[in-house]
Amino acid sequence: MIARVLEQQNALSKVLSAHRKLRHLLPSWQDLEILESVNKALSPLQDFTDALSGERYVSISCVKPTLHLLNTSVLAEEEEDTNLTKSLKSKILNKKYEDSVTQELLNMSSFLDPRFRTQHTSEQETQTLKEQVITELIDIHQQQPVAQSTAAMEDNPELDAENPPAAKAKKKTLASFFKKTTSTTSAASFDPMVQFREAVAAELNAYIYMPCVDHEEDPLKWWNSRKINFPRLCKLAQKYLCIQATSSASERAFSTSGNVVTDHRSCLKPDKVDMLVFWQRTSQLLNRMF
Secondary structure, rough: HHHHHHHHHHHHHHHHOOOOHHHHHOOOOOHHHHHHHHHHHHHHHHHHHHOOOOOOOHHHHHHHHHHHHHHHHHHOOOOOHHHHHHOOOOOOOOOOOOOHHHHHHHHHHHHHOOOOOOOOOOOHHHHHHHHHHHHHHHHHHHHHHHHHHHHHHHHOOEEEEOOOOOOOOOOHHHHHHHHHHHHHHHHOOOOOHHHHHHHHHHHHHHHHHOOOOOHHHHOHHHHHOOOHHHOOHHHHHHHHHHOOOOOOOHHHHHHEEEEEHHHHOOOHHHHHHHHHHHHHHHHHHHHHHH
16 A cells, blocks of 8 residues: 555645645655665565465465565565664564464474474474474374274264173284293383384484475475385474465455355254355366366
8 A cells, every 4th residue: 555655646636736635635755755765675475474374285384484584585674664664574473483382383384384394493492393303203103002092982882892802712823932032132122112113213313414405396295205214203293384374265264254144044054055156166166277
């Protein structure tokens, strides 16, 4: 809006000066100076905001690299900047992302993006991220047997967790004695969780030392093509890279709901509204994709 006013200031001056009752609205040179200072500080953010509001690509992992780019180059103070422009540039992103929870989310999402990895994190942050990755994957690994047993109980209601059916007795073979001895020896020598932790650490080291991919490549497709090499990290990437950087998607859904439920269609039932909004949003996304 400010850029448009500055672009059309000559036309606005002619129109306003032609009417005696509107001449007091003519912008003074102080007003124009303030508008130019604000426009210079805010105009670079428009393109970044539009890029981070997309729905067809990963955006949450780009927030921290974008902040680094804004602070180091785009919003860096210049000699010809006015005092107001310098003040705006220094305060635009000063405290918005200082929250510790937000920082952890941005660090983890950027770390799991093969386009960035550890480019914008310090050595201490990288070590903290590695420990956090291992801890989260261990938690996921420990929850899987519980989820599988719960699913089995739901599929077979006759099974009782407290009173499982007794297994049929089998005759022992000669090989079973040797197998029992080997299993007890191996069980005493290592812990399965230790093995899992070492496997995750090996995946992490292999992932970190791989070269970063091109910025135009889709990180989700990259993980999908390498899920055999990184079966554990792939699960964590799915968890974090699905997050959107802005609320634009939900706001578009609200706008679609407002277009569906109008004054002439106020008697629609909730289930029907859900179906219509889903159909509208799906058709919009398909039109953008194709």
